[in-house]
Amino acid sequence: MTTAPVFNAIVGQKHATRLLKTFIRNGTLPHALLFTGDEGVGKKTTATAFAMACNCLKLKSAIRHHRSPLDVIDACGDCGPCRKIAGNHHPDIIRVAPQSSVIRIAQIRTLLQTLTLKPNEADRRVVILSDAQAMNPEAGNALLKVLEEPPDRTLLVLTARQTSDLLPTIVSRCQHIRFAPLGAADIKRLLAATGGMKPETAEAVAALCGGSYTRAVQLIDSRWLNRRDWIIQVMGSQMADNGTLGIRAWLAWSEMLAKKKDRIEESLEIITMWLRDMLVFSTDPQRVLNQDRLEALSTAAKQARQTQLLQQIDAVDRALTALRSNTNARLTLDAMVLQMAGACIR
Known part of the structure; x- marks a missing residue:
């Protein structure tokens, strides 16, 4: 990942960039690529670097005259196409992204209409479809048309968290490249x-x-750290009493979590992270994520049983899955904390 959209400035994705460089050098570009991996590992930046390398005038000339080693297969960043792509105003680099968290069929229909026309000036027109998992079923089925019959001089790059988030028919028509966590x-x-x-x-x-x-x-952001510390403090109080605080205390916590609707998923990820650290602390402290809270973690880990922690992690995982399916947030959180409370009772 980097602010400079060229291969050699991308951090931590040597396998992915090496594959893409090989495709470009050998002239074996797949018509569709699927980049999968967590958010924030460089998928979109690499897609832009790929578009630049496919259209860089200096790189094209170098490849034409001799077989370049992979470490020099990269966009120059200075020629006209490179500057236009880096500035996000190249007419043949088409970007499609979710609108209000969804990629709708109207967006794909507009894309298909555009692709019936020849590229304006690019050697290779590149479509970058970000967060492809956000396509609704209608949009996904519409995209299949262009994947089955790709237009001439057009490459598609889809990004998604994981292949299971997409229609199998879409995955099967793309060259898959996995991006590792940094x-x-x-x-x-x-x-x-x-x-x-x-x-x-x-x-x-x-x-x-x-x-x-x-x-x-x-x-x-200090707000995240403050929220983490608040969650750790509340969980310490709740779990130290082995359930004797009563159901009301747990439901009160559910109510507080629900008040920040835009941060519920973040809060549940913090809870899972803390429970996971409690689980591994006694056997492998080096694997703890909250390295700056080791003292509090040591105290918390002594108060919990392995079976209890596993049950609570499972409760949070089920809540996250339910919330991502648009269930009622408060009811989902109530069910989660009741399960967590039940796991505390010895």
Whole structure:
């Protein structure tokens, strides 16, 4: 990941960029690519770098005259097409993204209409369809038409979290490239480049973000850290009493979680992270994500049983799945905390 959309500036995705460079050097470009991986690992940036490399005038000339080694297969960033693509105003680099969290059939129909026309100026027209998992079924089926009969000089790049989020017929028509989570060292280096951050803060955030630079940037926000600390404090109180606080206390917590509707999923991810750390702390402290809260974690881990933690993690996972299916948030959270409370009773 980088702000400069060229292969050699992308952090932590050597396997993906090496494959793409090989396709370009050998002239074996697939008509459709599917990039999968967590948000914030470089999929969209790599898609832009790919579009630039496919249309870079200097790279095209270099490949025509000799077989270049892979480490020099990259866009120059200076020619006309490179500058236009980097500036997001190239007429033949088409970007499709969710509108209000959904990619609708109208967007795909508009794309199909555009693709009936020849590219304006690009050697290779590139369609970058971000967050393809957001396509509704109608949009997904409509996209199949262009995947089955790709227009001349047109490449499609889809990005998604995982293949299971897409129609199998779409996945089968794409060359799949998996993007790995970024390493903690890569995250720390990217955060350091932003400036003004203490090394200990960067280290804590790099451990917590799960290999996602996007999530790391979100975690820098003091509101996230304050919310995490509040959740840790409440969970410590709830679980230390082995359920004796009563159901009302757990339901009161559910009510507080539900008040911040736009942060419910984030809160459940924090809860899962803390429960997971409690589970692994006694056997492998080095794998703990909340490295900056080891003292509190040590106390919490002594108060919980393995079976209890597994049951609570399962309750949170079920709640997350239900919320992503648009169930009633308050009822879902009530069910979750009741299950968590029940797991505390010895």
